[in-house]
Amino acid sequence: MGPVAAGVQDRLGAILAICRKMNSERDLASLLDVVAREATSLLDCDRASIFLLDRERNELWSKVALGSSEILRFDARRGVVGSTVMSGRTANVCNVYDDSRFYHAIDGQTGYRTRNVLAVAMRNQRGEIIGAFEALNKNSGDFTPRDEESLEALASHAAISIETAQLIGELRRSQNELVEQNAHLFREVENRYAAHGIIASGPRLEQVARLIERIRDSLVNVLVTGESGTGKEMVAKAIHYASSRARKRFVALNCAALPDTLLESELFGIEKGVATGVTSRIGHFETADGGTLFLDEIGDLSLTAQAKILRVLQERTLERVGGRTPIPVDVRLLAATNKDLDAEIARGHFREDLYYRIKVIHIHMPPLREVPEEIPLLARHFLKEYCRETGCPPMELSQAVIRRLSAASWPGNVRQLRNEVMRLAACASGPVIGEQDLWEGLPSPSAPPPAAAAPAAPRSPATGQSLKSAIGELEMRMIQQALAETRNNQQQAARLLGLSRQGLINKMKRYRIAG
Ligand SMILES: Nc1ncnc2c1ncn2[C@@H]1O[C@H](COP(=O)(O)OP(=O)(O)OP(=O)(O)O)[C@@H](O)[C@H]1O
Numbered sequence: 001m002g003p004v005a006a007g008v009q010d011r012l013g014a015i016l017a018i019c020r021k022m023n024s025e026r027d028l029a030s031l032l033d034v035v036a037r038e039a040t041s042l043l044d045c046d047r048a049s050i051f052l053l054d055r056e057r058n059e060l061w062s063k064v065a066l067g068s069s070e071i072l073r074f075d076a077r078r079g080v081v082g083s084t085v086m087s088g089r090t091a092n093v094c095n096v097y098d099d100s101r102f103y104h105a106i107d108g109q110t111g112y113r114t115r116n117v118l119a120v121a122m123r124n125q126r127g128e129i130i131g132a133f134e135a136l137n138k139n140s141g142d143f144t145p146r147d148e149e150s151l152e153a154l155a156s157h158a159a160i161s162i163e164t165a166q167l168i169g170e171l172r173r174s175q176n177e178l179v180e181q182n183a184h185l186f187r188e189v190e191n192r193y194a195a196h197g198i199i200a201s202g203p204r205l206e207q208v209a210r211l212i213e214r215i216r217d218s219l220v221n222v223l224v225t226g227e228s229g230t231g232k233e234m235v236a237k238a239i240h241y242a243s244s245r246a247r248k249r250f251v252a253l254n255c256a257a258l259p260d261t262l263l264e265s266e267l268f269g270i271e272k273g274v275a276t277g278v279t280s281r282i283g284h285f286e287t288a289d290g291g292t293l294f295l296d297e298i299g300d301l302s303l304t305a306q307a308k309i310l311r312v313l314q315e316r317t318l319e320r321v322g323g324r325t326p327i328p329v330d331v332r333l334l335a336a337t338n339k340d341l342d343a344e345i346a347r348g349h350f351r352e353d354l355y356y357r358i359k360v361i362h363i364h365m366p367p368l369r370e371v372p373e374e375i376p377l378l379a380r381h382f383l384k385e386y387c388r389e390t391g392c393p394p395m396e397l398s399q400a401v402i403r404r405l406s407a408a409s410w411p412g413n414v415r416q417l418r419n420e421v422m423r424l425a426a427c428a429s430g431p432v433i434g435e436q437d438l439w440e441g442l443p444s445p446s447a448p449p450p451a452a453a454a455p456a457a458p459r460s461p462a463t464g465q466s467l468k469s470a471i472g473e474l475e476m477r478m479i480q481q482a483l484a485e486t487r488n489n490q491q492q493a494a495r496l497l498g499l500s501r502q503g504l505i506n507k508m509k510r511y512r513i514a515g
């Protein structure tokens, strides 16, 4: 082998050794250092730098020096490096001060004196230019065509390693973000649904909160009943997050929202190829493995679906639709309904054996009209929640508003109260919400419960009664009601009725209402 061939062989060997080093470096900053250091000794020059293209800003950036964290940035069209990045062509400039492309400002900025430059473009696997590799000041003489070849070979390998390191860096950053977000969300739900997060000031709801605390370590199935909006799902979540399963999934499925045909695959999953185009998918039972499955509106399940759920509860295994292998599952079942399941059993619509399986513990959520003592605390809690979530300064509810809210009938229960408080807060003109902010259609105290379904319209006047006397009767009733609600405070009663105080007194005299 002649001396030239031996020299080529040496270079190739050195480049291969550098590639091995590059491939084992995953951190971008260290990789840039390794590549620059190795290139300097390979080309026998004073410095080597890698410039990466920031496409968004159309700038090139590089570390000022080896090991430094200081970054140099400039317009991607400037300098010898810039022209290489733009054209993709290698530039070998023997005397930079004779070359119009040379960008003097960089030497000025770094305090370095450049004599000659070799710059080659770096391309990723798709052939896109991602930056340039630059060698400065050959130790003796100028950069040779062999140096050009060596730097081009090195650059093509370095580009791939750099892109990989950038991707890994991005993945690490987004993974860290996700881990942090997840921990944050967990703390949020834990706070929100911890058993003591249930707002309770009276004995009936306090009993529910205490029961959740008591059963936190047992994994019995629980049935929660109650009208719509009474907090059934909130209780189910509180039970899950208070239990030893809190770090596993809470999966909720509304049984009424799905037709029977879909329900089975939603619950148990489906195997590939059951029908044309069907891909395999796991069901809610499997998703909740180790955690809790909440079946809302369980009273709406068909008898077939009930039988299948019962089998899973008894055998602790399930089979996907179209599957033959039993899959073990460990799921705690919580269920809710606003139907009377005893009556459903009597009508043959609900299986008694399933009923006893799911209601090892039964929690009944009272309608809000039965526990009006809860309203003041709940209302203040929702107002605080509104202020916290919207970031607005703290607000208060006036005593009169609290009284009016407590006297209303709330057919939509706690959910309706929450919505009303949120609406009041959003529309409030000052930090104290007063009666003037109240919704006129607030369910009136005399309105019958929704089960009775009678509209709360004013009594219709008897036939034959004149319009004038009917209006008089209505006026009299409204005044009496306003006075009762305000405990005979004429000022407040007048405001409720939209009258001046004197106007109210006149009408009281006319209708002989005692003050
Ligand atoms: N005691 C309570 N303390 C705090 N928030 C409550 C309480 N009871 C109910 N809520 C709130 O009221 C809203 C309605 O509750 P939830 O969705 O649990 O009712 P539900 O009984 O499941 O209603 P539906 O039958 O319509 O599904 C939720 O925003 C819930 O957080």
Ligand SMILES: [Mg+2]
Pocket (backbone or CB within 6 Å): 232, 233, 296
């Ligand atoms: Mg619900």
